[in-house]
Each structure stands twice: as C-alpha cells, then as structure tokens.
Amino acid sequence: MTIKLNDCYYEVEEGTSLAVFIQNIGLKPDGIAVAVNFEVVPKNKWAETFLSDRMELMLIHAVSGG
Amino acid sequence: MKKLVIAEKEFSSRLFLGTGKFSSNEVMSDAIKSSKTQMVTVAMKRLDLMNKQNDMLQHITKPGIQLLPNTSGVRNAKEAVFAAQMAREAFGTNWLKLEIHPDPKYLLPDPVETLKATETLAKLGFVVLPYIQADPVLCKRLEEVGAATVMPLGAPIGTNKGLKTKDLLEIIIKQSKVPVVIDAGIGAPSHAAEALEMGADAVLVNTAIAVAGNPVAMAEAFRLAVESGRMAFEAQLAVQFNVAQASSPLTSFLM
Known part of the structure; x- marks a missing residue:
C-alpha cells in the first residue's frame, strides 16, 4: 500500500505501525x-x-x- | 534586579533571543551563551526527507533555557491551534509564541485571528505569548482571554527601526497586568535599553543580533543594554523639564 508523508510517497507493508515506519525512514522521535x-x-x-x-x-x- | 515572572516561571534575563538568520548553528549557540538569554525561539517546518535532518535543536536545548516554539507560517487561528499542538508534541513544552501574519510583505500580525487563537490555546493549557500590533485595546483583550504576556511590535519584523510605536507602547505598559515583551523592530542595543527604561518587561531580539558583523559580541551588547535599561527603570529616571534646571550653584562665586 502507499502512504504520503509530507510531499513524498512511500510503499509500506500492511500492518506497519507509525512507530515502525518512523524508525524505518531513519528518524528519531x-x-x-x-x-x-x-x-x-x-x-x-x-x-x-x-x-x-x-x-x-x-x-x-x-x-x-x- | 527584579526577576521577570511569566506563568509563575522566573527569568533573570529579560532578553529573549530569536534563532533565525544566523550564519551557522555554532554562531547561534555562541550568541545564546553570550546573551545569557533564558528564552529562545524555535520555528517548525515540514521535514524534507531528501535532505538530512537539521540538528539545530541540540544547539538550543540547554539547561536553564526555555524553548519558545513559534507558529510562523500559519494564516489563521485554526492553523495556529494545530501548530501549537504539533509544537507541544515535538518539543515537549506548552509555551508558545503565537504569531499569525498572513501578509508576507509587512508580516503584520492579524489581531482578530490572534485573539481567537489566544483564547482557545489558553483554555487548552498553553502558555501563550502573542505577537501583536502595538494596540493597547487589543492587549487588554488578550490579557482578559488568558495571554501570559503581550508582545507588541516596535516596528515590523526585521526592519531594525526601533520603537516606532513608542507612544502606544507606553500606554500598553501602563495598563498591562501581564508582562509586556517588545518584539520585532529592535535593531540596536540602544533600542532595547530604551524599551526597558520605559518599563517594558523584556525584549525579543533576533535579526539585529543574527546578522550583525559579529553576532556573538552583539548578543553581549544587547545583554548589557537590557540589564542597563532595566536597572535604570528600577532606579527611577529623573523627570524631564522644558527649561534648564541648574546642577551647579549660580551664586556666591564672583558676586
């Protein structure tokens, strides 16, 4: 599935949490x-x-x- | 000197520092140190993931320094409330410099939207420091709806023109029950000293320090001016007269 973050699109797997996604794109909270x-x-x-x-x-x- | 108290928090420095326009994070960090400020603004922006994360926050997050996130970029009260909630989440503080200036040329604050947003945010538990026109009536209205301070402008943002609104600022200072912080337009330490001498509780300075030839030295110059101005205010300035008042004896020397 596709999500949009600011102006970029990302392909993510079903069931991905926001916490995991943030970690996957290399950001700290x-x-x-x-x-x-x-x-x-x-x-x-x-x-x-x-x-x-x-x-x-x-x-x-x-x-x-x- | 008397400490400044905002929302029950004490500050020994009456100089608030904006972090925009510095040539580097290092210069900004050194200017914060030499200013001895205890209140530093920060803005927010949508993260550009193509570029590396800016580490400016670590240069301003220091013990004894209150972060003051601003709402720059919002156009109305609704957006300001959203920005405030984002700021609280990102920076872990409910302090907020509320600024709503939809007009990009003069960056003048929208009084109607600012009043609406202040009322809503104060109810939500924010410590709201609204940036506004030097309008004494608006200042009282903001106070009534729960502003922690009022922050009237001396002149438009970044103009360095000083206290162009002086007569109105005097009325605001006289009437206000919350601290008055002169924000915007202060371009020289003498302007800051003038504001404090008049009884303003603090000043917020950014451009004049950040774009000075030597920002670190200028930050110190502002610190001294603010301390000097406050000291003069507390010492109570002598009254002005329209005719000379002799300070030496005029008799009993030649005659």
Whole structure:
C-alpha cells in the first residue's frame, strides 16, 4: 500500500505501525511531531497507530526562526 | 534586579533571543551563551526527507533555557491551534509564541485571528505569548482571554527601526497586568535599553543580533543594554523639564 508523508510517497507493508515506519525512514522521535489529517498523533500512540492505504501524514521538525 | 515572572516561571534575563538568520548553528549557540538569554525561539517546518535532518535543536536545548516554539507560517487561528499542538508534541513544552501574519510583505500580525487563537490555546493549557500590533485595546483583550504576556511590535519584523510605536507602547505598559515583551523592530542595543527604561518587561531580539558583523559580541551588547535599561527603570529616571534646571550653584562665586 502507499502512504504520503509530507510531499513524498512511500510503499509500506500492511500492518506497519507509525512507530515502525518512523524508525524505518531513519528518524528519531525527539524534536518531531506527526499528524494524520491535521490531528496530532501523540508519540505514546505511535506503536498502536497502523498505517492504511493512501494515508497522508505530516511530519514537522525544528528549524531556526525568531 | 527584579526577576521577570511569566506563568509563575522566573527569568533573570529579560532578553529573549530569536534563532533565525544566523550564519551557522555554532554562531547561534555562541550568541545564546553570550546573551545569557533564558528564552529562545524555535520555528517548525515540514521535514524534507531528501535532505538530512537539521540538528539545530541540540544547539538550543540547554539547561536553564526555555524553548519558545513559534507558529510562523500559519494564516489563521485554526492553523495556529494545530501548530501549537504539533509544537507541544515535538518539543515537549506548552509555551508558545503565537504569531499569525498572513501578509508576507509587512508580516503584520492579524489581531482578530490572534485573539481567537489566544483564547482557545489558553483554555487548552498553553502558555501563550502573542505577537501583536502595538494596540493597547487589543492587549487588554488578550490579557482578559488568558495571554501570559503581550508582545507588541516596535516596528515590523526585521526592519531594525526601533520603537516606532513608542507612544502606544507606553500606554500598553501602563495598563498591562501581564508582562509586556517588545518584539520585532529592535535593531540596536540602544533600542532595547530604551524599551526597558520605559518599563517594558523584556525584549525579543533576533535579526539585529543574527546578522550583525559579529553576532556573538552583539548578543553581549544587547545583554548589557537590557540589564542597563532595566536597572535604570528600577532606579527611577529623573523627570524631564522644558527649561534648564541648574546642577551647579549660580551664586556666591564672583558676586
């Protein structure tokens, strides 16, 4: 199945959790946040949040700014 | 000097530092040190997975420093509330610099959306520091709906023009029951000193330090100016007069 993260598409296996997906793309949970359909998914729910086909994720991180 | 208290948290530094526009994370980190700031802003962006993760956060996450995520890039209250929730999740803090400026040319804050967002976010438990116009009426309205401070602008973001809104800032300072932080437009240490002398509780400076010839030295110059301005305010400035008031005796020398 295919999911979209920011502007990139990813092929993922059925039953992949958000926690596993984040790990697979080489990210650490510190300093990032993920939302599905503009709803924040708290980090303690990542392991029980399973990706589904055409799911759209937004992932933000820290950048410099005043 | 009296400590600054925001949402029951004490700060001995009254200089807040923005992290934009520094030439490198190292320079930014050194400027944070020399400014002795205890409040540092951070912005958020959608991660570009084609590029490596920026490690700026590790340069600003230090003991004794309160992170102040901002909502730059949002256009209305709804987006601001979402951004605030993302910030809380990413950085583990409920402190927030609320900035809603949909107009890209002048970056002036939208007062209606800012008021709406402040009310919602305060109810959700955020410590909201809204960036706004130097509007005394709006400042009181923000205070009423739960803003932790008000952050009126001295001049538009990044213009370095100083306290162009001075007369209005004076009214805001006089009326406010929450700390007043002058944000935006402060371009020189003398502007910061002026703000603190007037009784502003703190200033937020970014561009003037980040793009200075020597940002680390400029951060220290701002630190000294802020301390000096606050000290002068607490010492109570002498009254101004329109005619000369002699400071030496005018009699009993030649005559």
